[in-house]
């Protein structure tokens with residue numbers, strides 16, 4: 001008898017974006033003349049930049065003739081891309097890495113989801129709340145999270161991030177945490193972590209023999225020079241932290257698929273006998289067994305981001321989205337809404353007025369202004385009473401959405 005992995009049955013089946021789509025569809029059926037603008041889901045709207053497109057065409061041409069054809073590449077990624085990452089994303093910021101500490105992948109979702117595989121099943125995990133759902137769900141699938149009640153898993157430590165604590169998570173007291181997921185700039189709140197705060201986490205991990213899984217998918221959006229782009233800017237992080245990066249939001253690669261993970265040689269995990277096993281060795285073994293590399297075309301595309309034209313073009317698109325974010329912050333605040341994020345990240349986290357529930361506000365906005373946002377509670381219990389807006393739309397749709405929200409608000 002083939003038995004099911006029962007942990008999958010514990011997953012909460014109401015997937016946030018499916019629920020949103022259902023509600024939006026219900027609205028469209030009853031209001032066929034209205035057109036709805038979505039500032040909800042976190043996908044980009046602007047096309048790939050010309051430098052990337054050129055590199056992809058060239059890569060396809062190479063695959064078309066036997067002289068320049070590429071079959072399987074290295075599981076860890078091609079040296080040309082790993083060298084470009086090392087030079088531009090790390091050495092340029094004074095961070096030294098070995099080239100073999102860089103693992104190219106097909107996007108950060110895969111690795112942030114897969115990394116828990118190399119951890120013992122009863123490690124205690126800690127997450128900031130609200131949170132990108134992948135971290136928890138991937139741990140649920142392997143049976144690490146306990147039971148679900150009142151919006152929380154019994155074996156997960158939730159560290160609330162709300163306006164009341166300036167979105168700065170507190171170091172867990174009482175309960176020891178073995179594995180900590182941090183995401184900065186944060187999805188969904190759009191807030192960032194200061195060097196000082198990040199140092200607190202690194203020190204906690206070193207002192208308590210914990211592992212930090214640091215998701216820096218939005219680092220390219222940081223505008224303030226004082227904000228760290230990498231956890232390795234903090235002394236000691238090479239001994240306790242893994243870093244995930246993605247080209248999805250940086251360069252519009254959500255459909256191309258490429259990212260990378262940094263696994264420093266010094267990070268180790270313990271056995272019950274007290275032996276220390278290098279995470280690098282475990283992760284390399286895992287990747288060689290289960291992953292055959294990101295496509296040659298994607299990796300050539302990613303390499304092009306680091307050319308002078310590529311850098312300039314990618315920066316122009318990031319500025320384009322950040323102009324949206326700035327406009328959204330300005331308009332929403334002028335309407336009297338309490339807003340956070342949006343300065344170093346493409347997300348605005350807005351408190352719903354008068355303590356309205358996230359889903360109630362979502363529906364009011366949908367029916368009143370025909371604009372879609374994401375209910376904050378979908379990202380965790382501390383997201384209740386907030387909604388998320390993304391700056392990934394075009395200027396035109398963003399402006400129109402803001403006009404509708406202003407009209408709706410002014411009619412109330």
Ligand SMILES: *Cc1c(COP(=O)(O)O)cnc(C)c1O
Pocket residue numbers: 042106107108109110132183187215217245246247248249253254258259
């Ligand atoms: C979008 C996003 C990613 C990137 O996922 P990809 O698989 O690289 O497209 C990773 N982490 C967070 C928090 C994200 O929002």
